[in-house]
Amino acid sequence: MRLAVLASGSGTILDAICSAGIPVALVVADRPCGALDVAASHRVESELVERKSYAKDFDRDGYTAELIGVLRGWDIDLVAMAGFGTILGKDLFEAFPERILNTHPALLPSFPGWHAVDDALAYGVKVTGCTVHLATEEVDAGPILAQEAVPVLDDDTVETLHERIKGVERRLYIQTISEILERGSVR
Incomplete structure (x- = not known):
């Protein structure tokens, strides 16, 4: 591929x-x-x-x-x-x-859109995370391929939380892409 x-x-x-x-x-x-x-x-x-x-x-x-x-x-x-x-x-x-991948800094379907980390903090969740999903015409609504949770710490800011999510995102996205390439198909 x-x-x-x-x-x-x-x-x-x-x-x-x-x-x-x-x-x-x-x-x-x-x-x-x-x-x-x-x-x-x-x-x-x-x-x-x-x-x-x-x-x-x-x-x-x-x-x-x-x-x-x-x-x-x-x-x-x-x-x-x-x-x-x-x-x-x-x-x-x-x-x-079903051949377009995306990653999102929240556990979809929670907090779709461009301000997911801000929204998660504003809502007061104790856990957020990262989602790798198939992109569809409807933004952040495609089938979920992989997810991983990231705890929200009491002293988190948008920046500190987003950095921890990015660490998970890079690893999870790479893992998911690698698996798809090995299989030769998304599913």
Whole structure:
């Protein structure tokens, strides 16, 4: 299976994936970001499919079609989102059915969305965690592939809790991706 990683940020998850020896065929970023530098440092091919607008005029379907074209052009079989900030249109999920992975810093279905760690602390939970799931058109709602709990400490801040979750996330995501690549299928 040929793996592509979609990224938008600093590339810490991408770095963990590459450092673990997982073969990444392509990294795609939606904006200039550190993940492109991480890809270069690991000698992984990358493409910038730049999102041109963050306003209401953003053409989600057009952007999604462009991304599908890039992924198909590289003969990608499996897609792993790694902090990818753009919500994609349904055509991507139809083009790669049950072959798009994502990770989330909470025990889904609790605390979906972009502010999961903040929301968990605000709610006062004693345990949160990390979820690896299949990405679907509905954000953070796809079938769960793996989860691991992380305790919430009394003196936790968003930053300290998120750092502990990230440690689990990197390990759990790598483990899940490795198992999928070994099997040759997601399930």
